[in-house]
Amino acid sequence: MAMMQNWDGTEETPLDDSEYAYQSTLTVYDEAGGSHDLTVYFDPVQDATVVSGAGGSTVWEYMVTCNPSEDGRTLGGTDLNTTSGAGLLMTGTLTFDTSGEMVGMTAFTLDATAAGDFLDPANWTPAEFSEEGYPIFTANFSDSDTGDYTGDTDAVNIALDLGLRNTESPPTWDTPTANAAALGNNFANLFSFTEFERDVDATTSFEAAFTTLYQAQDGFATGYLQDISVDRDGVIWANYTNGQTDPLAIIGLADFYNTQGLVLEGGNLYSQSANSGLPTIGMASTARFGNIQPNTLEQSNVDMATEMVRLITIQRGYSANGKVITTADSMLQEAISLKR
Numbered sequence: 001m002a003m004m005q006n007w008d009g010t011e012e013t014p015l016d017d018s019e020y021a022y023q024s025t026l027t028v029y030d031e032a033g034g035s036h037d038l039t040v041y042f043d044p045v046q047d048a049t050v051v052s053g054a055g056g057s058t059v060w061e062y063m064v065t066c067n068p069s070e071d072g073r074t075l076g077g078t079d080l081n082t083t084s085g086a087g088l089l090m091t092g093t094l095t096f097d098t099s100g101e102m103v104g105m106t107a108f109t110l111d112a113t114a115a116g117d118f119l120d121p122a123n124w125t126p127a128e129f130s131e132e133g134y135p136i137f138t139a140n141f142s143d144s145d146t147g148d149y150t151g152d153t154d155a156v157n158i159a160l161d162l163g164l165r166n167t168e169s170p171p172t173w174d175t176p177t178a179n180a181a182a183l184g185n186n187f188a189n190l191f192s193f194t195e196f197e198r199d200v201d202a203t204t205s206f207e208a209a210f211t212t213l214y215q216a217q218d219g220f221a222t223g224y225l226q227d228i229s230v231d232r233d234g235v236i237w238a239n240y241t242n243g244q245t246d247p248l249a250i251i252g253l254a255d256f257y258n259t260q261g262l263v264l265e266g267g268n269l270y271s272q273s274a275n276s277g278l279p280t281i282g283m284a285s286t287a288r289f290g291n292i293q294p295n296t297l298e299q300s301n302v303d304m305a306t307e308m309v310r311l312i313t314i315q316r317g318y319s320a321n322g323k324v325i326t327t328a329d330s331m332l333q334e335a336i337s338l339k340r
Helices: 002-006 048-053 304-339
Strands: 022-029 035-044 058-066 088-096 102-105 108-110 124-126 164-166 196-198 225-230 235-240 245-250 252-256 263-266 269-271 279-283
Touching: 002 035, 002 058, 002 088, 102 164
Parallel strands: none
Antiparallel strands: 022 035, 035 058, 058 088, 088 102, 088 108, 108 124, 164 196, 225 235, 235 245, 252 279, 263 269
C-alpha cells in the first residue's frame, strides 16, 4: 500500500504527482444534492517480491479519495478531516492476467473501531458489499453523527464498480486477510470475490496510453419542478430541472356497458344515466380501455376524413337523383306537347 503511505490529507496537495501513474475524477452527489469530486488514483506495484510471485500477472494499487475538507467522518472521537487520513475513502489492489484482463480485486475501508494513525494498514479492513455485489465506502459528506462508516445507521454508501461484480449470494470475499497490513508483499495473500462476473467495459491493463473510456454515476443535483406531462398510459409525470422525472398520479378512464345511453351535456362531455349503466374504472392501455393522446385538445371525436367521404357520397347521390328528376320532367313535357 505504497500510495496510501504517501497520502497526507493535511497538505494542500495530498498526493504528489510522482506517487501515482494515473488518476480519474468523477463528480458524485450527496443526499442533499450537493456535488463532490471523487478522484481514483492508480499505480502499478513495483515490489520485486510481488512481481516475481505473480507468475506473469500484474498488480496495481488504487485509492478512492475526496477533498479532505469534505470528509465528514468521525471515528473514535476524532474528526478525520483534521488528520493525515482525511479524504482517503477506499484502497485496494487490482490483478490483471497476462492478456491485460482484470481477474481479481481487493478493497479496504477504514474500520469502524479505527484509532490512532488512520493511514496504518492495520486499521483498514475488507470492504462490505452492496446488494449488487460491488465494494462500498462512505465519505459522510453531510457530517451526519450516524454516517461515519459503511455499517453505520444513516451511512450513505457509494459502490465502486471497476468492472468486476461479485455474483455470490450474499456477496463475500474469498479467504480475505484480516486487514490491509496482512497482505504484506506476498502475491499469494491477494484475495478476491468468491465468484465474479467481468463487465465488457471493465478496467484493463494494456501496453497503451492511460485513458478513461467510460465513467458514470447515478446521483443527481438539486432540482426544481419545471413542468408536468402526461403519457399515453395516463401517468402524470413531474419533470425537474436536473433531468429527473417522478410519477405523480394516474388518470383513470371510465367505460360504460351502454355508451349510447350516455347523456350529452355539451361539446364532448357526457354524463352517466340509467340507460348507460354504472362506470367501469381502469387504466389506459389495459383491457378494453384505449390510450390517452397527450398534448391534444379534443373538442370532438368525429373522424373528419370518414365524414368527408360520406359527404361526397351523399353529394354524388343527390346529383344522380337530380338528373333522374330532370329526365322525368323532360319526358313529361314531351308527352304534354304530343297531346297538344
